[in-house]
Amino acid sequence: xxxxxxIRASNLTKVYGDLVAVDHIDIEVHTGEIFGFLGPNGSGxxxxxxxxxxxxxxxxxxALINGYDVCRQRYQVKQQxxxxxxESNVYTALSTWDNLMYTARLYCMPRGERERRACELLALxxxxxxxxxxxxxxxxxxxxxxxxxxxxxxxxxxxxxDEPLIGLDVHCAQLIKAQIRQLNAExxxxxxxxxxxxxxxxxxxxxAIMDLGRIAAVDxxxxxxxxxxxxxxxxxxxxxxxxxxxxGLKALPGVTEVLKQGDKVRLYTADPSAVIExxxxxxxxxxxxxxxxxxxxxxxxxxxxxxxxxxxAAAQARFHREACRECPMRDTCDRG
Amino acid sequence: MRxxxxxxxxxxxLTQAWVILVQDARTYYLSxxxxxxxxxxxxxxxxxxLMQEEMTLQKAxxxxxxxxTFLSASSTGPVILPLERRAGTYDRLLAxxxxxxxxxxxxxxxxxxxxxxxxxxxxxxxxxFFDVHIARPGLLVAGVFMSSLAFSALGILxxxxxxxxxxxxxxxxxxxxxxxxxxxxxFIPRDRMAPWLRALSYLSPxxxxxxxxxxxxxxxxxxxxxxxxxxxxxxxxxxLVMAGVxxxxxxxxxxxxxxxxxxxxxxxxxxxxxxxxx
Numbered sequence: 001x002x003x004x005x006x007i008r009a010s011n012l013t014k015v016y017g018d019l020v021a022v023d024h025i026d027i028e029v030h031t032g033e034i035f036g037f038l039g040p041n042g043s044g045x046x047x048x049x050x051x052x053x054x055x056x057x058x059x060x061x062x063a064l065i066n067g068y069d070v071c072r073q074r075y076q077v078k079q080q081x082x083x084x085x086x087e088s089n090v091y092t093a094l095s096t097w098d099n100l101m102y103t104a105r106l107y108c109m110p111r112g113e114r115e116r117r118a119c120e121l122l123a124l125x126x127x128x129x130x131x132x133x134x135x136x137x138x139x140x141x142x143x144x145x146x147x148x149x150x151x152x153x154x155x156x157x158x159x160x161x162d163e164p165l166i167g168l169d170v171h172c173a174q175l176i177k178a179q180i181r182q183l184n185a186e187x188x189x190x191x192x193x194x195x196x197x198x199x200x201x202x203x204x205x206x207x208a209i210m211d212l213g214r215i216a217a218v219d220x221x222x223x224x225x226x227x228x229x230x231x232x233x234x235x236x237x238x239x240x241x242x243x244x245x246x247x248g249l250k251a252l253p254g255v256t257e258v259l260k261q262g263d264k265v266r267l268y269t270a271d272p273s274a275v276i277e278x279x280x281x282x283x284x285x286x287x288x289x290x291x292x293x294x295x296x297x298x299x300x301x302x303x304x305x306x307x308x309x310x311x312x313a314a315a316q317a318r319f320h321r322e323a324c325r326e327c328p329m330r331d332t333c334d335r336g
Numbered sequence: 337m338r339x340x341x342x343x344x345x346x347x348x349x350l351t352q353a354w355v356i357l358v359q360d361a362r363t364y365y366l367s368x369x370x371x372x373x374x375x376x377x378x379x380x381x382x383x384x385x386l387m388q389e390e391m392t393l394q395k396a397x398x399x400x401x402x403x404x405t406f407l408s409a410s411s412t413g414p415v416i417l418p419l420e421r422r423a424g425t426y427d428r429l430l431a432x433x434x435x436x437x438x439x440x441x442x443x444x445x446x447x448x449x450x451x452x453x454x455x456x457x458x459x460x461x462x463x464x465f466f467d468v469h470i471a472r473p474g475l476l477v478a479g480v481f482m483s484s485l486a487f488s489a490l491g492i493l494x495x496x497x498x499x500x501x502x503x504x505x506x507x508x509x510x511x512x513x514x515x516x517x518x519x520x521x522x523f524i525p526r527d528r529m530a531p532w533l534r535a536l537s538y539l540s541p542x543x544x545x546x547x548x549x550x551x552x553x554x555x556x557x558x559x560x561x562x563x564x565x566x567x568x569x570x571x572x573x574x575x576l577v578m579a580g581v582x583x584x585x586x587x588x589x590x591x592x593x594x595x596x597x598x599x600x601x602x603x604x605x606x607x608x609x610x611x612x613x614x
Contacts (some may be wrong), residue, residue, distance in 0.1 A: 016612075043448040053431050054430070054431065054609075055430055055431060055610070056610070058609040075433055075435070078431060078432060078433040078434075079433045081431075081498070082429075083428075083431045085424055087424050088424075089423060089424030089425050089427060090424070090425075091359070091363055091423075091425060093362070093363045094359075094362070098362075102355070102359050103428070103432075105352075105355040106355055106429070106433075107350050107432060107433065108351060108352065118479065145373075147493075150428075172450060207433060209457055287461060299465050
């Protein structure tokens with residue numbers, strides 16, 4: 001064990017009836033690190049975050065935040081972190097400023113300090129002109145920025161972000177990513193859950209992949225990506241009279257699998273550059289125009305498949321089936 | 337924890353309870369469910385009582401105040417907490433360095449302040465426009481405060497499950513609250529009730545609120561012996577033990593006990609909900 005761990009969980013478990021939501025996981029996040037927690041919906045990411053932030057008691061195991069136990073030293077633990085949940089939990093009836101002030105008061109910050117900090121955060125998250133606007137009139141992206149700002153009001157040494165970029169436009173996502181990097185550069189330890197591998201790739205020093213409550217892999221993003229280089233792909237859109245492009249493309253050397261996606265075709269390969277040349281040659285020989293041609297890195301779906309040996313959709317479906325079996329409303333529910 | 341640290345912590349928690357109270361007052365006092373359940377309901381229920389022959393606002397004032405404290409205070413928690421759970425803002429409170437006791441205390445005080453405000457307005461209207469006379473103003477303030485605190489704690493107890501909409505809490509709790517209204521002397525004076533119903537009324541928390549508020553507004557002292565005469569021996573013995581309930585100070589003491597009686601299980605159940613992840 002290292003002493004510079006900001007977050008350390010051992011044997012952390014959460015059981016709901018027969019459903020094991022989080023299954024004896026171990027996590028070590030070093031101080032000043034950005035740690036990514038990747039996995040499909042229902043894999044146990046949010047449950048883990050809720051346990052680490054004292055919102056949920058673990059069934060088994062322990063977790064320490066900056067050395068404080070989440071079960072026995074809840075008060076001290078709560079002073080160590082800021083939390084950005086999956087849904088922006090802001091008071092819609094209050095203004096942006098009042099939301100920040102309320103959070104600061106909950107942390108008993110002195111008046112002068114809380115006002116200075118709030119002004120700083122409004123500037124940081126480009127919300128200065130929305131200071132006196134009620135949150136119900138803000139866009140989803142602005143609310144998200146405000147949620148992050150509220151989590152940072154007391155300058156926490158550890159920040160938990162649960163799917164921070166979900167549903168945001170590119171501009172807003174870039175702004176939040178930039179702030180995450182900036183915070184980290186200033187020394188904040190960041191624990192971020194996401195199902196977007198690219199987010200983890202761009203932000204994280206270390207990544208854990210969750211599968212049905214267990215950690216399937218933990219490593220640096222580049223090392224994880226190296227583990228599934230074979231699932232790189234080339235996406236091509238061809239225009240022409242060819243009726244069965246699918247078979248022709250599948251027969252190209254180096255192509256392991258072909259998947260039709262709308263008006264495009266995705267060709268899986270271990271060697272994208274060779275396949276690009278083959279595709280261009282094929283199009284020329286068939287008299288087809290290449291409308292677009294892109295190389296794609298492995299998606300989380302691909303990573304998940306490579307590491308766990310099963311498609312993510314199947315894992316999610318299995319989770320939902322098990323969750324439904326536990327649900328008290330299963331007899332009246334119309335979700336099937 | 338050292339004594340100094342403990343005092344600092346208590347001071348901090350009280351400040352946080354006040355912050356929660358102010359925030360909730362700003363956010364929820366004018367919300368539709370709060371106005372519907374906490375304001376309109378007691379006044380509409382009160383109107384038929386006022387229409388009785390020989391009924392004056394002076395006589396009806398204790399019942400009005402009892403209904404305000406009971407319905408408004410016990411509605412505050414069931415309105416606010418499900419809305420907060422649904423919006424995720426309840427998690428924000430739980431993730432802050434605030435104890436669950438402080439969070440629930442803050443939420444209870446929201447109901448107390450709401451009841452005090454509505455009661456002050458009602459009494460002021462009575463004093464100014466209807467020549468209502470308050471016999472013991474100090475006791476009235478104490479009675480409204482203690483009653484609303486007890487009923488706020490009851491509301492917090494009602495909402496200790498996982499409901500995320502006020503309607504899902506309010507509807508089932510009305511099944512409990514309606515009978516309490518009828519057996520507590522709010523609509524029918526207890527001395528006109530059947531003996532068994534009168535005996536039953538002592539099990540209702542509202543009885544003590546109604547009683548202390550009657551003392552405060554009318555200043556009368558009822559004769560317990562008149563009430564217990566028709567009762568059977570066992571019930572009579574029970575009522576003799578409870579005879580002092582007609583002393584307003586004992587009413588206040590019982591209301592204080594009810595605060596503890598409602599708040600402690602509420603705290604335990606909310607903690608259980610948190611453990612189970614509701």
